[in-house]
Amino acid sequence: MHAPIQNSEVAALHESPVLPQIEFSSVTKTYGKVTAVRDLSMTVSRGEFLTILGPSGSGKTTTLMLLAGFEAPTAGDILIAGRSVAAVPSYRRDQGIVFQSYALFPHLTVTRNLEFPLEMRGINTAERTTRVRRMLERVHLSDLGGRMPSQLSGGQQQRVALARALIADPPFLLLDEPLGALDRNLREQMQIEMKSLHKEFGITTVCVTHDQEEALTLSDRIVVMRAGRIEQTDSPEALYDRPATRFVAKFLGEANIFENHNFKIESEAEQPSGTVAMIRPERICIVATDAGKRGDGDLRQFVTGIVDDMIYAGPLRKYHVRVGSSVFIVREHVAARQPIFRPGDGVCLNWLRSDIRFVAT
Numbered sequence: 001m002h003a004p005i006q007n008s009e010v011a012a013l014h015e016s017p018v019l020p021q022i023e024f025s026s027v028t029k030t031y032g033k034v035t036a037v038r039d040l041s042m043t044v045s046r047g048e049f050l051t052i053l054g055p056s057g058s059g060k061t062t063t064l065m066l067l068a069g070f071e072a073p074t075a076g077d078i079l080i081a082g083r084s085v086a087a088v089p090s091y092r093r094d095q096g097i098v099f100q101s102y103a104l105f106p107h108l109t110v111t112r113n114l115e116f117p118l119e120m121r122g123i124n125t126a127e128r129t130t131r132v133r134r135m136l137e138r139v140h141l142s143d144l145g146g147r148m149p150s151q152l153s154g155g156q157q158q159r160v161a162l163a164r165a166l167i168a169d170p171p172f173l174l175l176d177e178p179l180g181a182l183d184r185n186l187r188e189q190m191q192i193e194m195k196s197l198h199k200e201f202g203i204t205t206v207c208v209t210h211d212q213e214e215a216l217t218l219s220d221r222i223v224v225m226r227a228g229r230i231e232q233t234d235s236p237e238a239l240y241d242r243p244a245t246r247f248v249a250k251f252l253g254e255a256n257i258f259e260n261h262n263f264k265i266e267s268e269a270e271q272p273s274g275t276v277a278m279i280r281p282e283r284i285c286i287v288a289t290d291a292g293k294r295g296d297g298d299l300r301q302f303v304t305g306i307v308d309d310m311i312y313a314g315p316l317r318k319y320h321v322r323v324g325s326s327v328f329i330v331r332e333h334v335a336a337r338q339p340i341f342r343p344g345d346g347v348c349l350n351w352l353r354s355d356i357r358f359v360a361t
């Protein structure tokens with residue numbers, strides 16, 4: 001067992017340079033018969049942007065609620081710098097929180113919303129005014145301090161919510177689907193904004209999302225959750241390029257899984273038992289059947305097929321190609337001089353053998 005931490009020690013512990021700032025140690029949370037989080041262990045390092053990614057109902061919000069202290073683990077422990085925070089109530093955990101519903105105080109102006117956390121910490125009026133002004137500048141809302149939340153766009157409200165979470169310099173920031181209510185363009189803009197805020201403040205951040213793109217864009221590391229358990233933890237690049245399981249391969253992007261195919265997969269590595277071969281759609285080249293083999297032909301595998309479908313998607317073309325009894329997805333960046341294939345065209349698909357991955361079933 002870990003010694004319980006005293007409230008007064010929380011702030012000091014956040015300073016420890018050696019231990020992971022946050023650690024989940026075999027945490028389980030049940031609600032009646034439902035196990036929302038099952039035997040979850042993970043660490044978050046100082047300054048890290050960690051994203052918990054998973055489908056709806058996989059236990060992401062519960063994990064964040066446990067960390068925030070709004071829920072208590074049924075079993076296991078949560079540690080900050082090596083000490084249990086089981087006895088520390090949420091309002092003493094000193095964290096910045098942003099939820100999907102921005103939860104700004106609707107009856108307070110933007111300025112008053114930002115002042116609130118400072119007031120709670122007993123910071124004097126002059127200091128509050130300075131900090132609010134600086135923060136409003138930082139999030140490009142200097143002209144809107146006098147507005148009520150209802151007079152702001154979704155993106156502006158989200159900026160205020162982030163600013164309010166950051167203004168008291170909390171040791172860590174917890175985000176639950178922070179951009180979920182925004183439309184696509186705004187979401188992308190806010191992703192860039194959040195990344196630059198994270199860089200500037202260097203604040204340890206735990207973010208929950210079901211949006212793969214958001215997770216890939218923002219995170220130093222991603223924890224993929226499935227049915228209350230961690231499926232894989234890795235950097236965005238590693239998760240996408242080397243998914244450990246079929247679930248991760250399919251949840252992060254599209255994957256061609258080699259099943260029921262009528263040819264032998266050529267690969268550089270031996271196929272481990274209990275795995276299936278997988279290749280990402282953008283790793284497959286599509287050429288006319290008579291185009292012949294390329295220069296690096298001895299590194300590649302070639303198969304022939306018939307185009308089922310071509311989907312135009314702006315900068316991308318997506319093909320469905322039937323090879324025997326299986327259908328391959330091929331994704332190709334639109335480039336000049338690239339032939340366009342139509343349904344019924346015979347084509348040759350080829351890929352580097354080194355691009356084949358094996359994922360657990």
Ligand SMILES: Nc1ncnc2c1ncn2[C@@H]1O[C@H](COP(=O)(O)OP(=O)(O)O)[C@@H](O)[C@H]1O
Binds near residue numbers: 054055058062
């Ligand atoms: N307060 C609660 N009471 C009962 N079941 C809950 C409660 N909160 C969450 N759950 C259940 O726990 C599981 C995980 O929920 P949640 O953590 O909200 O998932 P996510 O955020 O990944 O969508 C779901 O099956 C959900 O129905």
Ligand SMILES: [Mg+2]
Binds near residue numbers: 060
């Ligand atoms: Mg949730």
